[in-house]
Amino acid sequence: MATHARQGPCGDLASRLFATRKLTLDLAAPLSDADATVQPFPDASPAKWHLAHTSWFFETFVLRDHAPGYRPFDDRYAFLFNSYYEAEGPRHARPRRGMLSRPSLDEIRSYRAHVDEALERTLPSLSPAALELVELGINHEQQHQELFLTDILATFAENPLEPAYGELAPPACFAAEPLSWHAGREGIVEIGAADAGFAFDSERPRHRVFLSAHEIANRRVSNGEWRQFIDAGGYRTPTLWLSEGWDWVQREQVSAPLYWRDEATEFTLAGRREIDWAAPVSHVSFYEADAFARWAGARLPTEAEWEDFASSADPAIGNQLDGAGPVLPRPGGGMFGDVWEWTQSAFASYPGFAPAAGAVGEYNGKFMSGQFVLKGASCATPRGHSRASYRNFFPPHARWQFTGLRLARDA
Numbered sequence: 001m002a003t004h005a006r007q008g009p010c011g012d013l014a015s016r017l018f019a020t021r022k023l024t025l026d027l028a029a030p031l032s033d034a035d036a037t038v039q040p041f042p043d044a045s046p047a048k049w050h051l052a053h054t055s056w057f058f059e060t061f062v063l064r065d066h067a068p069g070y071r072p073f074d075d076r077y078a079f080l081f082n083s084y085y086e087a088e089g090p091r092h093a094r095p096r097r098g099m100l101s102r103p104s105l106d107e108i109r110s111y112r113a114h115v116d117e118a119l120e121r122t123l124p125s126l127s128p129a130a131l132e133l134v135e136l137g138i139n140h141e142q143q144h145q146e147l148f149l150t151d152i153l154a155t156f157a158e159n160p161l162e163p164a165y166g167e168l169a170p171p172a173c174f175a176a177e178p179l180s181w182h183a184g185r186e187g188i189v190e191i192g193a194a195d196a197g198f199a200f201d202s203e204r205p206r207h208r209v210f211l212s213a214h215e216i217a218n219r220r221v222s223n224g225e226w227r228q229f230i231d232a233g234g235y236r237t238p239t240l241w242l243s244e245g246w247d248w249v250q251r252e253q254v255s256a257p258l259y260w261r262d263e264a265t266e267f268t269l270a271g272r273r274e275i276d277w278a279a280p281v282s283h284v285s286f287y288e289a290d291a292f293a294r295w296a297g298a299r300l301p302t303e304a305e306w307e308d309f310a311s312s313a314d315p316a317i318g319n320q321l322d323g324a325g326p327v328l329p330r331p332g333g334g335m336f337g338d339v340w341e342w343t344q345s346a347f348a349s350y351p352g353f354a355p356a357a358g359a360v361g362e363y364n365g366k367f368m369s370g371q372f373v374l375k376g377a378s379c380a381t382p383r384g385h386s387r388a389s390y391r392n393f394f395p396p397h398a399r400w401q402f403t404g405l406r407l408a409r410d411a
């Protein structure tokens with residue numbers, strides 16, 4: 001965890017904390033209480049739950065443990081809004097989060113205000129260890145801001161009225177950049193986060209890995225190329241698929257990216273709109289990304305190949321989240337923004353990995369089973385949140401996040 005919690009790329013800790021807290025509220029502004037209560041499927045959470053859970057995180061790990069005399073807003077909320085922390089005791093079942101018509105959205109807003117006021121009062125007297133937890137809480141809330149948007153997209157996608165979360169300008173008439181290949185470095189390189197600055201525990205320690213000769217594509221796979229994969233029978237050709245992936249395609253009757261509605265339109269946070277064929281394909285699973293790469297005569301990059309290639313790129317540029325409102329992948333981006341990129345690497349511990357101390361040690365380490373690493377950032381990632389060493393992870397069938405791919409190949 002951070003050793004210099006007061007330092008950060010976006011100003012001092014307090015201003016980043018309250019800007020982050022405000023953005024979450026702003027994201028909820030267009031929603032009714034009913035919109036914020038729906039849970040579209042068990043892996044997604046209601047908007048209201050995100051608002052409350054991110055507050056519970058600060059209330060529990062900062063205020064309860066480090067602010068003498070802090071009084072919880074409601075003693076019952078710990079059961080409702082603990083996500084997965086075994087050390088924090090029993091909790092409401094995740095698939096039942098959508099059953100919580102109470103507390104109301106306004107009550108959750110009051111909960112947030114209560115926590116914010118306590119944070120503001122307490123911040124000047126917090127210990128360095130507690131300030132590190134504030135930094136973790138900011139980064140945690142940013143992760144939930146992205147989930148907030150992808151879960152609202154999944155919620156509205158369930159509604160035949162095709163509601164829009166907000167408005168977006170129509171696609172510009174870009175053509176996708178021609179595909180070209182860059183030679184990656186060969187030999188021993190270093191990956192992972194250095195000791196200074198904030199990073200999640202799973203990004204450390206920085207360590208050496210060996211890269212074989214390889215090339216990596218200059219851009220992500222586009223919607224237009226995905227259309228060609230579909231037209232070539234990609235979803236009906238078992239030899240392109242991993243065995244589990246082929247089972248999944250048949251069981252779930254998958255035949256296109258998650259939100260494609262017909263030959264020419266897709267569902268987005270701005271409602272249904274024309275597919276932008278030059279934009280990076282999004283909402284595809286690891287299984288689909290892997291099958292596409294095989295069809296294209298390539299493969300997915302390893303995490304180390306991707307990270308080494310991206311190490312000189314600026315993680316703060318590209319199409320990322322700057323404020324409340326709908327987002328959509330756009331053509332022409334670089335290594336960060338638009339879509340997270342699937343890698344072929346399992347989410348596993350680095351040599352010398354040590355989970356963070358205390359209850360927050362459950363943050364990442366216990367999920368190192370059955371998940372693949374995604375690199376970069378998406379259009380829903382708050383700008384400043386990601387970096388080359390960042391390790392997003394999801395199970396191979398997940399596709400409600402903004403997930404796409406970049407090709408790589410052996411050289």
Ligand SMILES: [Fe+2]
Nearest residue numbers: 053083140144
């Ligand atoms: Fe969380």
